Amino acid sequence: MGRSRKGRDISGWLIVDKPAGVTSNAVVNKVRWAFDAKKAGHAGTLDPEATGVLAIALGEATKTVPYITDALKAYRFTVRLGQATNTDDAEGQVIAESDARPTDEQITAALPGFTGDIMQVPPKFSAVKIDGERAYKLARDDEDFEIAARPLYVDELSFVSRPDADHVVLDMVCGKGGYVRSIARDLGEALGCHGHVLKLRRLWSGPFDAEDGITMDLIQEQAKSPDLDQYLKPLEEGLADLPELMCTPEGATRLRNGNPGMVLTSDVEYGDEAWASLDGKAVAVGVYKAGELHPSRVFNQ
Structure with a gap:
């Protein structure tokens, strides 16, 4: 035991x-x-x-x-224009430089190309697994490898400020699995000047x-x-994005035992994921079917 x-x-x-x-x-x-x-x-x-x-x-x-x-999560980040690094952030070594500097208007015009459903290649210095190995370990060993592009939903990418010719501050709202460093890298390439993340702050998460x-x-x-x-x-x-269903004491008992439990009438549709509560406390998360919640996770509060 x-x-x-x-x-x-x-x-x-x-x-x-x-x-x-x-x-x-x-x-x-x-x-x-x-x-x-x-x-x-x-x-x-x-x-x-x-x-x-x-x-x-x-x-x-x-x-x-x-x-x-x-x-969804929101980030504010500063892109250093004119330099690419091997880590796509300021911690890495500079691997390419350019004297070109886009205007504010050029930067703003390029941002829509990085919104919506896009494909993104994660940084080589990341925790992505390549044949069972972390990419950052392969990168540290100077291994030659490629990372496949992955889908990412970017809800918003907006221009915030331009402190000077070498820096631009942007806001981004995106879904799961996004790499801000890749956005900075790819934006720099699209603008013909290279770029990497200098500063990054997550403003909110859900x-x-x-x-x-x-x-x-x-x-x-x-x-x-x-x-x-x-x-x-x-x-x-942590369940704020799911609809809440109130359950009866009897329904709560059944849910805590892993069985479907009765919940009170709501506008949740058949097959929707929701969570059941009793006296304001979460009892279970599951799928709503014909007056009952079929639990997938049960809380022992």
Whole structure:
């Protein structure tokens, strides 16, 4: 029999305003330690030098991670024009340079080509797997390889400001699996000047906003203290993009046992994914069919 994981049975979402210079996994580990939580995970990696929203799920909230991972996310980033790097960001080595500098109008005119349903090639320094190996490991070993283009939905890509001839600030809203570094690289190529990401900040992720994020310093200061619990958001916030169905006590009991449970009448259509609640607490996520929710995930709150 395996050993049970030590820690508190605590559930909810913690929104961290991640600083530059730390990995997403390091933040998760710090949060798990600070709350003495049994289980923790994040909903979407940020590069080490990126800042902004890192949504961390504790306990039962980890079951709602896919709904945040799949949600739209917004980024503000600065593109350094005139230089390409091997990592497509400022951490890499410059591999190409150009004296060409597009005008504001040329940049704005190029942005629609990167919106809607596009195909994007991830950076070679990324966690994409190539024949079972991480691309960044192959890149560090100077291996010659190609990464296939992947579909990406970009809801919005807009011009924010032009601090100087070498830099442009852009906002992007996109779906799951997008690489801002690839946008900067490909935009630079389209403009004939090269480009890479200089700064990157995630403004929001699904229902979670950077303005609501707490700092790593605060987490450290209040670690292992009950005061830290006040910053936890209910796990139900991770289900904000799904319709809510209220269930009866009898229906809740059946759902918790993994069986279809009766839910109250709603305008949800047959076959829609939804979540059931009792007294405001999530009971299960599943598929609605003829007055019942057929559960796919059950919450033990």
